[in-house]
Each structure stands twice: as structure tokens, then as C-alpha cells.
Amino acid sequence: MNLTRWFRRHRRYLLAGLVVMLMVAWGVLGTVQGLLRGSQPAWGTIRGEGVTDADVREAHASLRLALALGLLDPKAFGVLRLANPTPRAMAMLFALNRDLADFVFAQGRSLNSPAAWRMLVLMREAEAVGIQVTQAEAGELLTLSPSLLELRGFSRERYRSFLTVYGYTEGEVTRGVVNLARIAKLILLHRDAVAVSLPELWMTYAHDSRKLKVRFVEVDSEWFEPGVEVDAEELQRFYDEHSDQLPDPTTGKIGYMAPDRVKVEYTLVPLDELAGQAEVTDDQVGAYYEEHRREFMEPVAETAGEEDEAEPAEDEGEGQADKAPEGYRYLTLEEAADKVREKLARQEARHEGEELVAKVLEELDAVSASYANQPLPLGQMARRHGLSYQVAQVPGGRELLSRTELTEAVPYGAEVAAFAFDEGAITFYPRAFTSGEDLVICQVLERAAAAPRPFEEVRDEVRRDCVTRAALERAETFAGKLKERIEETGLAEAAAEMEGRLRNLLGPGAPSAGAQRDAEPEGLLTVRESEFFTRGRRVIPGMGGAGTAVAEAAFGLTADEVAVAVEGPPVAACYVIQVCGRQDASREEFARRGAFYRMLYLPGKQSQDVQGWLGGLLDAAQPTKSLTE
Numbered sequence: 338m339n340l341t342r343w344f345r346r347h348r349r350y351l352l353a354g355l356v357v358m359l360m361v362a363w364g365v366l367g368t369v370q371g372l373l374r375g376s377q378p379a380w381g382t383i384r385g386e387g388v389t390d391a392d393v394r395e396a397h398a399s400l401r402l403a404l405a406l407g408l409l410d411p412k413a414f415g416v417l418r419l420a421n422p423t424p425r426a427m428a429m430l431f432a433l434n435r436d437l438a439d440f441v442f443a444q445g446r447s448l449n450s451p452a453a454w455r456m457l458v459l460m461r462e463a464e465a466v467g468i469q470v471t472q473a474e475a476g477e478l479l480t481l482s483p484s485l486l487e488l489r490g491f492s493r494e495r496y497r498s499f500l501t502v503y504g505y506t507e508g509e510v511t512r513g514v515v516n517l518a519r520i521a522k523l524i525l526l527h528r529d530a531v532a533v534s535l536p537e538l539w540m541t542y543a544h545d546s547r548k549l550k551v552r553f554v555e556v557d558s559e560w561f562e563p564g565v566e567v568d569a570e571e572l573q574r575f576y577d578e579h580s581d582q583l584p585d586p587t588t589g590k591i592g593y594m595a596p597d598r599v600k601v602e603y604t605l606v607p608l609d610e611l612a613g614q615a616e617v618t619d620d621q622v623g624a625y626y627e628e629h630r631r632e633f634m635e636p637v638a639e640t641a642g643e644e645d646e647a648e649p650a651e652d653e654g655e656g657q658a659d660k661a662p663e664g665y666r667y668l669t670l671e672e673a674a675d676k677v678r679e680k681l682a683r684q685e686a687r688h689e690g691e692e693l694v695a696k697v698l699e700e701l702d703a704v705s706a707s708y709a710n711q712p713l714p715l716g717q718m719a720r721r722h723g724l725s726y727q728v729a730q731v732p733g734g735r736e737l738l739s740r741t742e743l744t745e746a747v748p749y750g751a752e753v754a755a756f757a758f759d760e761g762a763i764t765f766y767p768r769a770f771t772s773g774e775d776l777v778i779c780q781v782l783e784r785a786a787a788a789p790r791p792f793e794e795v796r797d798e799v800r801r802d803c804v805t806r807a808a809l810e811r812a813e814t815f816a817g818k819l820k821e822r823i824e825e826t827g828l829a830e831a832a833a834e835m836e837g838r839l840r841n842l843l844g845p846g847a848p849s850a851g852a853q854r855d856a857e858p859e860g861l862l863t864v865r866e867s868e869f870f871t872r873g874r875r876v877i878p879g880m881g882g883a884g885t886a887v888a889e890a891a892f893g894l895t896a897d898e899v900a901v902a903v904e905g906p907p908v909a910a911c912y913v914i915q916v917c918g919r920q921d922a923s924r925e926e927f928a929r930r931g932a933f934y935r936m937l938y939l940p941g942k943q944s945q946d947v948q949g950w951l952g953g954l955l956d957a958a959q960p961t962k963s964l965t966e
Contacts, residue, residue: 380454381960383461388960393450395516396457400441401448402513405503406482407772409438410755413483426477429521436524436944437517440951447759456520458958459951463519468526470518478521479514483752483772495771498695501702502769527950528943533935542934543922548869549891550918553880554832554862556816556911560843561808567800573792575803580789589906591802593795598737599757600783601729602712603747604719606693606776611686612679622677626670633673634665690776693722694769697778701767712765715780728782737785748775757781802906809909815839816901816911819862823899828915832862869920882908891916 380388403409411434422430441455480491484499500507567575582592626633661667701713708714719726729746730736740758744750749770756768756779767780792799815835822831839861840847848861868878872892875884883904890902894916902912927934 381958383458383958384465386461388457392457393453395512396460397448397453398509399460399513399516400452400456402505402510403433403437403517404448404755404759405484405499406479406514407484407752408433408478408482408517410434410483410752413481422481423477425474426481428525429474429478429518430481432521432524432528433517436528436947436951437520439944439948454958454960455955458954459520459523460516462954463523466523466526468519468522470515470522474522475511475514475518478518479510486772492691494691494695498691498698498769501695502698502767524947527947531939531943531946533939533942535931538931538935538938539924539927541938542927542931544872546871546922546926547892548871548920549916550869551867551887551891551914552828552864552917553867553887553912553914554819554828554864555881555883556812556819556862556913558805558809558812558909558911560839560848560861561811561815562804564843565804565807565811567803567807572796572799572803575806576792576795576799579802580792583787586907589909591806591906593790593799594787595785595790596739597758597787598739598785599743599781600736601738601743601747601753601757601779601781602715602726603729603753603777603779604697604715604724604726605748606690606724608683608686608690608774608776611689612682615682615685615689617678617681617685621681622674623670625677625681626673630667633668633676634661635668637664637666687776691771693724694771694776694778697722697724698767698769708765710765712780712782713767715767715778719778724778737783747779748777749773753777753779805906805909809903809905809911812911813901813903815842816903816913819913820899820901823913823915828899828913829864832860832864836860836862866917869918880912881910883910883912884908887912887914890914 380390380393382388407413408430413430413434437459440459441452443455479485485491485495499505500510576593579591580593582590583594583596584590584592697715697718700718701715705713716726718724728736729738729743731738731742731746738746740754743757744754747753749772752770752772756770764781764784767778770777770779819831819835822835825831826834865879867880867883870877870888872888873885874888877883877887880887883902886904887902890900891914894900894914896916899913899915902914904910904912
């Protein structure tokens with residue numbers, strides 16, 4: 338009884354204590370949960386939902402699969418003749434190859450976290466929109482993979498070999514291809530929604546088709562090179578300024594950085610040798626001839642006599658379906674036998690070669706556990722199975738090759754380069770290339786990161802580039818003075834007046850008259866006239882190597898204005914220009930070519946709109962800082 342009274346008297350305190358205990362417990366639990374959440378990698382949110390490691394891994398796997406299948410390689414379109422694709426599958430391949438590849442590889446063509454994040458953004462968007470993919474659609478896309486095609490189309494044997502080489506299960510491939518197909522359908526949905534009105538089309542056509550013609554005087558930087566002197570200090574300073582830049586000869590960009598390089602070994606199946614060893618029976622020749630008779634025809638000679646006239650009669654007796662097309666005749670079995678035998682021998686050799694490739698890959702896979710962080714014994718396997726073997730190299734024997742050098746040094750050059758430089762930068766992992774005429778297995782043995790080339794190695798290049806830039810600056814200065822005189826006196830008068838000043842400036846090193854590009858012999862500063870050109874021309878007719886710089890400057894001029902356009906290396910010349918003719922777009926020509934122009938213009942507008950939409954999706958996603966570090 339006393340205990341009951343005590344509880345009643347103190348129940349307020351007991352309840353308060355219980356509440357405090359519960360609050361403490363909940364607070365501790367929340368803190369623990371927060372710590373647990375904080376210990377997990379924070380990738381961010383997409384469409385308001387959190388992104389886990391598993392999400393990023395799946396996006397990465399789908400992207401890696403797309404690269405391995407070759408679906409993001411522009412060269413995939415070169416082998417479509419083997420696949421006989423449906424229009425739907427072709428459209429999906431275009432969407433992946435064009436829009437997806439440009440989007441996910443915006444920061445460089447490599448399998449990294451930013452690329453996986455962009456891939457995941459599209460996977461989430463396709464899921465939110467409700468894009469569905471049928472088994473048939475996924476299958477059609479898979480059959481367009483260059484890695485799985487042979488002369489007869491999609492190859493189940495090559496598919497099984499692909500699974501072995503890359504360590505995929507069929508379920509993983511199916512899941513990845515479905516993800517790719519969903520993204521492709523999502524992109525196509527947006528592309529198809531882009532429209533072009535007739536006024537918009539005309540305005541764009543009129544802008545692109547407007548033409549100009551200019552009168553110009555060329556000031557060549559080569560004239561000033563003999564007067565340029567550079568000392569060792571200037572050369573070193575110029576080298577330091579550009580040593581961390583990759584050169585680009587096509588644009589004239591100066592740089593002394595050696596690009597990323599790889600050392601690649603490869604084997605080649607001797608198909609000619611296997612074809613020579615193939616045994617083809619007469620029965621096989623006859624059966625193939627009967628089934629593929631239409632492959633063996635030749636034009637009927639115009640001087641044909643009674644012999645050729647007898648051919649149609651024979652065909653009529655065999656039935657209308659067996660007739661040769663008009664003007665042709667079927668070769669007889671005896672006439673076609675050698676061609677049939679050669680073709681069957683090549684087919685048998687290729688089949689045997691593909692089996693050899695699969696066998697080599699299986700044997701390499703079987704011993705791979707013993708070669709951790711080491712090259713697999715590809716050369717040893719090649720010798721065991723009679724395959725040729727070598728390490729890719731440039732003339733002179735250097736084996737560490739840039740992407741461009743590797744492309745030129747091996748069969749399947751662009752595909753091998755993509756494998757070596759792009760597909761996850763995998764080393765010590767053989768890959769087969771069998772979609773073309775050759776059967777090749779490659780393995781990356783060594784990698785060298787981009788690094789500045791030693792000054793001693795590039796000294797002559799540095800001197801040449803330094804002199805060229807200094808000479809171009811002098812040419813630009815002189816062209817500016819010529820422009821000022823033209824504005825005062827006119828083009829022809831100023832050119833004649835400045836000719837003497839130029840020769841005095843150049844001194845004994847002045848070239849003879851007519852030494853500039855395509856010049857007449859009367860002087861260095863010759864007034865010439867271009868042909869009509871549109872904006873954006875890479876090379877302007879009648880102006881030697883002049884192109885985009887001149888076009889850009891010309892379309893910014895009014896009637897009597899004068900401009901100096903500087904074309905950098907490899908042209909390295911200045912052009913003082915004045916517009917002397919204009920041609921507006923023709924509405925009659927537009928009426929004739931409008932439909933064709935729409936075909937050219939619409940894909941570009943679709944791509945622009947799609948990339949803008951993709952950029953919006955990316956901006957709406959919220960990655961953590963760690964993703965971009």
C-alpha cells in the first residue's frame with residue numbers, strides 16, 4: 338500500500354524522467370543513423386532521389402558495355418551493311434553514337450565518375466518518363482554491335498567469345514543493352530519533337546547562303562623571317578610557355594607535350610595460309626553454286642552470236658525465276674568453279690580462324706590468375722597456335738605510340754586505339770577484333786602519361802615556331818599600317834606606296850617580285866580579288882590558304898571598311914581586305930532546294946536542342962563535390 342502511495346505521489350517525476358530517457362534514446366539513435374549515412378559515399382541526388390554506389394556502378398557498367406560493343410564508335414556505321422538493320426535499330430544507334438556519346442564524354446572520352454554520373458542522369462530520366470523497351474528492340478540494338486558482326490551478320494559464336502573475353506553474363510549484357518535502348522528511345526522522343534518552320538528555314542538559308550567577294554593584299558610572314566633573330570634565352574622562354582600544351586598541326590596550335598602513349602602487342606590470324614590448306618569438295622562447290630547462282634554473272638558481249646542467243650532459251654526452259662537479268666548471263670558451273678572454291682576456302686579459313694581466336698582467349702583466361710598485374714602470355718599462345726605476333730611500332734622502332742601513331746600502325750587502327758586509350762584504360766587484358774577482314778587480338782603492355790618533351794629534343798621545332806610567330810607579328814604590324822594608308826588613299830594607291838617601304842624594311846632579304854602565293858610578277862603587295870565565298874569557308878577560292886579568319890572578318894565589314902585578317906600557322910599570313918561584291922540568297926534557288934536544305938538543317942537543330950535539354954537535366958541534378966574532384 339505504501340508503495341502505491343509513493344508511485345502516486347511521484348508519478349509526475351517518473352513520467353518526466355521517462356520522457357527524457359526517450360528523447361535521449363531517440364537523439365542517440367538519430368546521431369548513429371546520421372553517422373552511418375555519413376560514412377557512405379555521397380554521390381548526390383537526381384530528380385530528388387539519392388544516388389547510391391550501386392546506381393553509379395550500374396551506370397558505369399552500361400557505359401563500359403556500350404564501349405565494348407562499339408555502339409559509341411562512329412566506325413560502327415561502316416559495318417552496318419553486315420547487319421541488315423531495321424530503321425528502328427538504326428535510329429537508336431544514331432542516338433547513342435551521336436547524342437549520348439557527345440553528352441557523357443563532354444569532359445574527355447574516358448570511363449570516369451563524371452561520365453557515369455551523366456549516364457545515370459539519363460537512366461533516371463528514362464525511368465521517370467516511363468520509357469519501355471521490348472525484348473525485340475534490345476535484341477535489334479545488340480545485333481548492330483561491330484564486335485559481334487561477321488560477314489554473315491550477327492554471330493552467336495562471336496557473342497559467346499565476347500562474354501568470355503569481357504567476363505559478362507548474358508543477363509548483364511541484356512540489362513546493359515536495355516538501359517542503352519531506353520536512353521536511345523528517350524533521346525529520339527526529344528529529337529522527333531523538334532520542328533522547323535518555313536520562315537525559320539528561309540532565314541537560316543539566307544544567312545548561310547549570302548556570299549561576299551573581297552579585294553585583298555597579302556602580307557606573307559615568310560618575308561620577315563630572315564630578319565628575325567632569337568637568342569637562347571628567348572628560345573627557352575618560348576619553350577616554357579608551350580611545353581605543357583599538346584600541339585595540333587591542323588589548327589597551327591603550338592605545343593611540346595608528348596601525348597598519352599601506349600605499347601601494344603597483337604597477333605594476326607594467317608587467313609591466306611588457312612585458306613590454302615582448306616579442303617573444298619566438288620559437292621560443296623556444286624551445292625553453293627546452285628544456291629548462289631546469281632552471284633556468278635557477267636555482261637553479255639555486244640558481239641555475241643548464236644551462242645549467246647541460246648542462253649535465254651535455256652533459261653525459259655528452266656523457268657522464269659532462273660532467268661539472268663537482261664544483258665547478263667549466268668556463268669556455268671565449270672566457269673564459276675574456281676571462284677566458288679576460293680570463296681568457300683576463305684569462309685572455311687575464317688571460321689577456323691575465329692575458332693583459333695576464341696581458343697587463344699579461353700587459354701589466356703584460364704591462366705590469367707597466375708599473371709596478376711602482368712601481361713598475359715599472348716605471344717606464347719600465338720606461337721603455340723601458329724599466329725603471327727608483333728609489337729606495334731613506328732618506323733625507327735619506337736614502340737610507345739600516340740593515338741594517331743597506333744591508328745596507323747595496326748589493323749583496326751581506330752578501334753584498337755579506342756580500346757587502348759578510351760575503354761577504361763585497361764592494361765594486360767587482351768581484346769579480339771574480328772568485325773572486318775582480319776582477325777586480331779591486342780593487349781596493352783605499357784602506358785606513358787602525357788609529358789613535356791625535353792628541350793634538347795625539340796630545340797629545332799622551338800626555333801622554327803618562335804621565328805614563325807615573331808615574323809607573323811611583324812607582318813601583322815605592317816598590315817596594320819597598310820590598312821591605315823588604304824583608308825586614306827584607297828587600296829591600289831596604298832599598295833603601290835607601301836611597296837617601297839616594305840622592301841626597305843626587309844632589306845637585302847626581300848624576296849623577288851611575285852614571291853607571294855599565286856602573285857603576279859609586278860610586286861610583293863599585289864592587289865588581287867577572291868572568288869565569291871560563304872561565311873565559314875575553310876579555304877576561300879582565289880586566296881591560297883586563307884580561310885576562316887578572312888571569312889569572319891569579311892562578313893563583319895560594311896561597304897567601304899577595311900580589315901586585317903590574320904591566318905595563323907600553317908598559313909601564317911596577313912590579309913588586308915575590302916569587300917567588293919555581295920550576293921544575297923535567291924528565293925528561287927530556295928524554292929528548288931528548300932526540301933533538301935531542310936534535310937541538312939533539321940538534324941543540326943535537333944542535336945542543338947537535344948544537347949540543350951541534356952544540359953538542363955545535368956544542371957537539375959545535384960552531384961556532390963567529390964564527384965567532380
